[in-house]
Amino acid sequence: MQKVIFDTDPGVDDAMALLFLHKHADIDLIGITTVFGNASVETTTRNALFLQQEWGISAPVARGADQTYDPARTPVPWPTFIHGDDGLGNIGVPDHVDGNLDPRPAHRFLIETIRANPGEITLVAVGRMTNLANALREDPEIAGLVKSVVIMGGAFDVPGNITPAAEANIYGDPEAADVVMTAPWKVVVIGLDVTMKTVMSRAALAETASQGGKAVELLSDISQFYIDFYGKLVDDGMVVHDSCACVYVVAPHLFESTTGTVRVLCGGIADGKTIMKPDGRFFPPSAWDDLPSQTVCTDIDANGVLKLIHDTLAA
Ligand code: RIB
Ligand code: CA
Numbered sequence: 001m002q003k004v005i006f007d008t009d010p011g012v013d014d015a016m017a018l019l020f021l022h023k024h025a026d027i028d029l030i031g032i033t034t035v036f037g038n039a040s041v042e043t044t045t046r047n048a049l050f051l052q053q054e055w056g057i058s059a060p061v062a063r064g065a066d067q068t069y070d071p072a073r074t075p076v077p078w079p080t081f082i083h084g085d086d087g088l089g090n091i092g093v094p095d096h097v098d099g100n101l102d103p104r105p106a107h108r109f110l111i112e113t114i115r116a117n118p119g120e121i122t123l124v125a126v127g128r129m130t131n132l133a134n135a136l137r138e139d140p141e142i143a144g145l146v147k148s149v150v151i152m153g154g155a156f157d158v159p160g161n162i163t164p165a166a167e168a169n170i171y172g173d174p175e176a177a178d179v180v181m182t183a184p185w186k187v188v189v190i191g192l193d194v195t196m197k198t199v200m201s202r203a204a205l206a207e208t209a210s211q212g213g214k215a216v217e218l219l220s221d222i223s224q225f226y227i228d229f230y231g232k233l234v235d236d237g238m239v240v241h242d243s244c245a246c247v248y249v250v251a252p253h254l255f256e257s258t259t260g261t262v263r264v265l266c267g268g269i270a271d272g273k274t275i276m277k278p279d280g281r282f283f284p285p286s287a288w289d290d291l292p293s294q295t296v297c298t299d300i301d302a303n304g305v306l307k308l309i310h311d312t313l314a315a
Contacts, residue, residue, distance in 0.1 A: 009037030009127030033106035039087035049099035064106030133176035154191035154274035166272030
């Protein structure tokens, strides 16, 4: 069993990823930390508690950052046109949900849980990287105590999805993402280069829901608004960005990757752009030198990933 803390901004594709982590037999989901992004942190935390309750998830939710790592940064508006006003496809989530809410802020929950489980925890981060960067700022030693960090974010050899240069999770807090990419821990980056290839059709989701019962029926209801939005970009279906990062934890063989040091541009017209210096390539001295080598995914067996998601949710 792999111990996972899921750092998330639910968020429609986040909801699918959460259900995958909850249902996969090889994953022990030990915490859910929330962050602003697809909606305010009040809303993403309420949504995490809602999903926790609806799906009978025992892991606690810890509320995280409500602003960027550098508080002077101008905030990005909530993408209500993708995830709905309620962050979950306008299904009518109750305003207040009681649930298993940890009293600690997310970054402290991360630090204390990592320290209590040295070398065992995989962090799967699928929103802004703010909670992870805040945890590193408070306790840099945790970098050596984490098993690995798998993030959904970035765009290397493809256009961004919020600007031509940047992917939304990174653009929403570039300084935090640069802290995470350059820290001395093992990061696997799952960006738009692979996630945009991974589309679950509306029909396939309906079929999964017909087998997976009430939990997947709720997920299907949540997802319809998002699928309508993505109709402008892909054939009728759901880009499963955040689930790709979760699948990597249990099935890395479904991905191709390369290694190198990664920096995030902070400011300018390419604000939030992720750039890798490949290992073994030599350049004059640059801001990519003397940093940890990270893993960047370059291709994906999309059918294999979709089948694993289907099989896990339908079971
Ligand atoms: O760019 C895709 C990412 O942005 C996903 O994590 C999605 O939930 C949105 O926040
Ligand atoms: Ca997300």
